[in-house]
Structure formats: structure tokens, C-alpha cells
Amino acid sequence: MEKKxxxxxxxxxxxxxxxxxxxxxxxxxxxxxxxxxxxxxPKKKVWETVSVDLKVDEQGRASWKGHPLVVGDKKTFMTAPSLRNVPVK
Structure with missing residues (x-):
């Protein structure tokens, strides 16, 4: 049998x-x-815990637990040029 x-x-x-x-x-x-x-x-594995909920939302904004990440005092967003609804690694 051929394996696909x-x-x-x-x-x-x-x-x-x-x-x-x-x-x-x-x-x-x-x-x-x-x-x-x-x-x-390092033993607490902070990144491994936090990264599970880090995603790019439908508007291209980086978000954690559904809340957009905000950059600095200007309150701008961190965005992905074209990716949507994907995990951040």
C-alpha cells in the first residue's frame, strides 16, 4: 500500500x-x-505558558487571550501584514 x-x-x-x-x-x-x-x-517555562494564547486575530493584530497587544504610549497595534487567525510562534 502506497503511503501518501x-x-x-x-x-x-x-x-x-x-x-x-x-x-x-x-x-x-x-x-x-x-x-x-x-x-x-527558566524553570517556570513562562514562554511556553504564555505563547499558547498568543495569536494574530482576524484584523491582523497580535493578541493574547483575545485582547490586542498595544505598543507604547501611542496605543498602536503590533500587526501581521497578511496573516490572519494564526498562532504566533
Missing amino acids: LERTYFQVEIMEVDPNTAPGTIVICPPFDHIPDAQLH
Whole structure:
């Protein structure tokens, strides 16, 4: 019996922010409070826990748990040029 190979296509895009945004500008996720840890503990696997709910929504905005990520004081969004409804990795 011949085995059929399943093809999976991946598309990668770099998330975009306002071109006037300075490197290192904070990204927040309202309505969640911004209370950074003093030090991240590698054993807690923070990225693995958080990344499950990190997605690009139907409007192309990066979001966490359904809330758009907001960049800096300008309240602009982090966006994907063409990807929609996909996980962020």
C-alpha cells in the first residue's frame, strides 16, 4: 500500500509596529496589569505558558487571550501584514 505524504505549508511574517516606535518600547495587553517580574525563572517555562494564547486575530493584530497587544504610549497595534487567525510562534 502506497503511503501518501501530507503537505503542510508554513508562512512566516515579521510582526510590524509603527515605524516611529523606538526599539525597546514596551508592549502591553490591556486589560491585564503590567507588573513585570524582577527576574524570569527558566524553570517556570513562562514562554511556553504564555505563547499558547498568543495569536494574530482576524484584523491582523497580535493578541493574547483575545485582547490586542498595544505598543507604547501611542496605543498602536503590533500587526501581521497578511496573516490572519494564526498562532504566533
